[in-house]
Amino acid sequence: MSFEPFIVRKGLAAALPAANVDTDVIMPKQFLKGIDRVGLDRGLFHGLRYDSAGASVSDFVFNDPRWRAPRFLVVGPNFGCGSSREHAVWGLMQAGVSALIGTSFAGIFFDNCARNGLLAICAAPEQVKAILACAADGPISMTIDLQAQTIVTRDVRAHFDIEPSRKQALMSGLDAVGVTLEHCDAIAAFEAQHFAQHPWIKP
Amino acid sequence: MDSGRGTGRTLYDKLVDAHVVRDLDGLCEEVLLYVDRSVLNEYTSPQAFTRLRAANRSVWRPRATLGVVDHVNSTAADRGALMPDDAGQTQTDYFARNSADFGIEMFDVLHPMQGIEHVVMPEMGLVQPGMVIAAGDSHTTTYGAFGALGFGIGTSDIEHYLATQTLVYRRLKNMRVRVDGRLGFGVVSKDIIMALIREIGASGATGYAIEFAGEAISALSVEARMTICNMAVECGARGALIAPDDKVFAAIEGKPRAPYGVLWDQAIAYWRTLRSDEGAHFDREVVLDASEIEPMVTWGTSPDQAAPISATIPSSAGQADTARALAYMDLKSGAALTDIAIQRAFIGSCTNARIEDLRQAAAVLRGRRVAVGVRAMVAPGSSAVRRQAEAEGLDQVFITAGFEWRQSGCSMCLAMNDDVLAPGERCASSTNRNFEGRQGAGGRTHLMSPAMVAAAAVMGRLTDVRKFSEGV
Numbered sequence: 001m002s003f004e005p006f007i008v009r010k011g012l013a014a015a016l017p018a019a020n021v022d023t024d025v026i027m028p029k030q031f032l033k034g035i036d037r038v039g040l041d042r043g044l045f046h047g048l049r050y051d052s053a054g055a056s057v058s059d060f061v062f063n064d065p066r067w068r069a070p071r072f073l074v075v076g077p078n079f080g081c082g083s084s085r086e087h088a089v090w091g092l093m094q095a096g097v098s099a100l101i102g103t104s105f106a107g108i109f110f111d112n113c114a115r116n117g118l119l120a121i122c123a124a125p126e127q128v129k130a131i132l133a134c135a136a137d138g139p140i141s142m143t144i145d146l147q148a149q150t151i152v153t154r155d156v157r158a159h160f161d162i163e164p165s166r167k168q169a170l171m172s173g174l175d176a177v178g179v180t181l182e183h184c185d186a187i188a189a190f191e192a193q194h195f196a197q198h199p200w201i202k203p
Numbered sequence: 204m205d206s207g208r209g210t211g212r213t214l215y216d217k218l219v220d221a222h223v224v225r226d227l228d229g230l231c232e233e234v235l236l237y238v239d240r241s242v243l244n245e246y247t248s249p250q251a252f253t254r255l256r257a258a259n260r261s262v263w264r265p266r267a268t269l270g271v272v273d274h275v276n277s278t279a280a281d282r283g284a285l286m287p288d289d290a291g292q293t294q295t296d297y298f299a300r301n302s303a304d305f306g307i308e309m310f311d312v313l314h315p316m317q318g319i320e321h322v323v324m325p326e327m328g329l330v331q332p333g334m335v336i337a338a339g340d341s342h343t344t345t346y347g348a349f350g351a352l353g354f355g356i357g358t359s360d361i362e363h364y365l366a367t368q369t370l371v372y373r374r375l376k377n378m379r380v381r382v383d384g385r386l387g388f389g390v391v392s393k394d395i396i397m398a399l400i401r402e403i404g405a406s407g408a409t410g411y412a413i414e415f416a417g418e419a420i421s422a423l424s425v426e427a428r429m430t431i432c433n434m435a436v437e438c439g440a441r442g443a444l445i446a447p448d449d450k451v452f453a454a455i456e457g458k459p460r461a462p463y464g465v466l467w468d469q470a471i472a473y474w475r476t477l478r479s480d481e482g483a484h485f486d487r488e489v490v491l492d493a494s495e496i497e498p499m500v501t502w503g504t505s506p507d508q509a510a511p512i513s514a515t516i517p518s519s520a521g522q523a524d525t526a527r528a529l530a531y532m533d534l535k536s537g538a539a540l541t542d543i544a545i546q547r548a549f550i551g552s553c554t555n556a557r558i559e560d561l562r563q564a565a566a567v568l569r570g571r572r573v574a575v576g577v578r579a580m581v582a583p584g585s586s587a588v589r590r591q592a593e594a595e596g597l598d599q600v601f602i603t604a605g606f607e608w609r610q611s612g613c614s615m616c617l618a619m620n621d622d623v624l625a626p627g628e629r630c631a632s633s634t635n636r637n638f639e640g641r642q643g644a645g646g647r648t649h650l651m652s653p654a655m656v657a658a659a660a661v662m663g664r665l666t667d668v669r670k671f672s673e674g675v
Contacts, residue, residue, distance in 0.1 A: 019524045020405050020505045024638045029619050033275070033290030035249035035297045047640050052626060078406035078439070082638060083617070084247060084341040086357035104406050107441040108341055108355050115359035163373070165233050176359070177260065180367045183225055183235060187263075187369055190224040190237055200462035200470040201239055201334065203266040 003117030005173035006146050009098050011071025013142040013153070014061040015135040021075065022082035023109060027091045040091035062095070066139050069095060074131050075102040080109025080120075089116050099144050101151065101160075103128050114166050117173060119146060127151075127158040146171060211482040213377045214444050215412040218352040218477075222335045224369055236372035238364055239334040242320040243270040243307070245291075245298040246619065247339035251362035252301040262305040263368040269329065270302045270309035271320045274619045277312075278551075278582045278609040284313050287621040305365070318585020318611040321345040321433065321553035326587050328458025332447040332474040337370055342553050342635065344436045348428035349455070350447030350477050352412070355436065375441055376486040378411040379479075382419040384493040389669035391563070392427035393555060393633075393652035395419065396434040397499035397509050398491060405507040409439030411487065414479060419493035420445060425454040426559045433554045434635050437506040446478040498668055500540055501637045501650040503528035508637070509650070512667045515539050531639055532647050533627075540665050543649065547630035548579035548660035549642070550606075550653045552616035555633035556584030560653040561592050564633075565600040567657035567671050573605035574663030580607045580622070582614035606660070618643050631659035 031043030048060050056063050061070060073092075079102045080088065089112045092100075099119040113120040121144075123131075134140050134155045143152045146167060151158045169176070180187075195202040212220070225235040248270075255262070262268070275291035276282070286292040295311070302309035310317045316327065321342055324330050332350035336343060339361045346353030360370055382395055400407070413435050420428065428445050435443035452471060455461045462470045497511035508528055510517070518536045519526040529536065534543065550556065550564050561583065573579045581601050583589040589611055592598055598608045615622040616634040624630055624646025633656050634641075637648040649665060658666040 018527065020507075022505075022636075022638045024617070024636070024641050028640060028644075029617060032246050032619065033288070033294060035294055036253065037250055047644060052645060078409065081405060081439070082341065082636060084339055084355040084357055086247070086250075086359060089357070104409055106406070106439060107409060108357060112357035112359065115357060115363075163233070165228055175258075176371060177258070177363050177366045180235065180363065180369060180371065181260075184367070186235075187224055187237070187367060191264075191368070194222075194237060198333070198470075198473060200466040201331070203240070203264065 002175040003173050006098070006117060006119050006170045008143065008145045008147065009071065010141070010143045011098065012067055012139040013072040013074055013131070013135055014067045014070035014139065015074045015132050016061060017074070017076045017132055019076040020078045020081055023080055023085050023088040024082055026080065026088035027085060031091070032085060032087055037090045040087055041094035044091040044095045070139070071096060072099045072101065072142050072144065073097055074128060074135055075100050077103045079105050081106035084108045086112045086116070089113055089118055093118055101128060101131060114169060115176065117170060119144065119170055121151070121160045121162070123151070123158065123160050127156070130156050131158070211480040211484060213479045213483045213485065214350070214414055214446055214477060215352065215375065215377055215442060218333060218335060219374055221333065227371065232374050234372055234374065235369045236335060237369055238337045239267065240329055240336045241268045241364055242324050242338045243268060243361070244274055244320055244340060245272050245294045246274050247358050248301065248361055249294060249297050250358045251365060252305070254362050255365060260366045262307065262365045265306035267368065268307050268365070269324065269327070270298060270307050271323050272298065272310065272312045272317065273319045274613045274617070276612045277620055278612045278614045278622055280609060282312065282610055284311070291620065315586055318587065319553045319556065319613055322557060322584035322588065325349065325429070326458065326585060328455055328461030331455060331461070331470065332451060332477050337364060341436045342433050344440060344443045345429050345433040345553060347432035347435070347443035348425055348445055349451050350444060350474065352442050352444065354441050375412040376410055377484065378408055378413045378487045378489065379485040380413050380415050380489045380491065381417040382415065382491045382493050383417045384419060385422065386419055386493045386496065390496050390498055391652050391654065392423050392430045394496050394499045395491065395493070396431045397501070397506070397650065398496045399489065400434065400438040400507045401499070401509040402491070403438050403489060405437065405505050406439045408435065411440055412442035412444060413440045414444045416446070421448070424559060425450050426557045429557070430554055434506070437635060447474050498655055499651065500655065500665055502532065502534060502540060504531050504637055504639050506635070506637060506650060510540060512540055512655070512665065541667065542664065543629070544664045545577060545629045545631045545649070545659055547624060547628050548573070548577055548656050549615050549630055549632045549634065550656050551580070551582035551584070551614045552634040553584065553613070554635040555653045556582060556588065558588050558591050560633065561588065561597050562595070564653040564657040565597045567654050567668060568604035568606070568661065569600050571604055571661045573660045577660055577663055579605060579660045580609055580615065582609045582622070583611045585611045615642050617641060631656045631665065
């Protein structure tokens, strides 16, 4: 098993509605100098959490004592664009974020989420709007049921779509490399045929 | 394995079909995809190796992968083997150990072929039409200029690739971007891709692979095509392709790792088949008229916040994202872009630091000086580009004009080394991202072509390069 399976989770949701929040913002460059995954929660949204003098920005969601550590984030369109750095996903998870709800996610980031067990939900714009509307005044309690594919708050009950394979992977928490290595004979057979057809490709 | 998308297949579908090891969902939409090559860098690979070590797994085909130090190294002219800081040193030390332990070739910072990964790979002849190349860097889309499917992956996928030579891959939709007509004087490939990103938005191609076609694309050099494919990820594309032609074959021939002899003839015969079929289905088509494209610059903090240099900064009324961007950039709606003064100029990055880029910038700088108060730097895309530029005397043009002539690396494109903007500094930059803090906390980045950076450096403000008679 490579991560904790996602079945049903409950917690507080916070809103971060800006568009095009890129991975440089989610995990700034100064936190990318490690060779392990530790301590990335300290880097998460660092430029938004602290001002240039190092003081805490009080109205940023991760600094607001009402949330402290939101379990879910409702995000703006094209969240996670930019650099491929998976550190952005690791940082979110280390800070306790378990799912993201938005209208669209950048491709590499979206895949990075799935590979680590972070549920990124592509919801319809009106659903995201409705959830943002209730989250605007303060923290809202939310339940995400991946099995049933539902998001439930006091005021909203929404169904979301997810690719079956992605759902299965998140719910099983299996080690993807291990699963693929069960196909090692197929990979070897493919290679043999691929190199026979395209012999210049063989490195 | 056939995609089931009918007889008329796109180039993208052909490349995916040719690399399907297994159909994972019964629809051939999610597949186990064979990956021909990868390139590793020092900052997105370490955790992949750590997991391989922990699981006691080996690398499936070490010779399919090259390691290059490029992100954290110094670009100082007199740099040595050591990194500018301890953390970067730890990363490069671990990178060297991983490469040695797992049998992967690595170009360290003093290697004669060191450079930015996406510049080095084509220089080595490691990027060839028809290949699938995945790497832990979003700008791997660059390789589409050669008719190779290149895309960026995260560290978990690097681990998966290293252990299995494959990725679990979800097929993209097809988009064609046709650029008809001819580019005007002083307009280059960077302007095409910036115009496209502005047109369709920063997520306009999310979920798509883009095939670029049309007269203006065919007319471009392979290096100019690389700029376009490189930045396609800035509108969300997870793959960018241009059908390979004789220019591409000529660009590969004779490179150190290119096929030769009988294999070359076999390769060429295959490469000539790599194009979309007549009548192939594209889920979306965008058409640009090359003659209408002007030199472009960004004014905001997302690559789609761009405009022709002749324009003014748009209104932020009712536009929260625009207002936020203008506040960060300290700019006002309605101001002319050519009134924006700069303190820094940077030519570098995997987008625009190849030899043609340097030639175009040098053409503008010849006989001119960088404006007083502007610090200007050029970091060639690779050590080979640097040597070539020196052989052509371009280094002297840059130095005489007042530019710093630096060593190769990613440098101030993402500022993971000691090349950074100070808070509030404004930079004309040939790079690919103008995100908040990208080139340094509080730094302000305006994206543009290398010749436009040179023009801005000379004038001390954003400038229309077409005012310089040399053109590009």
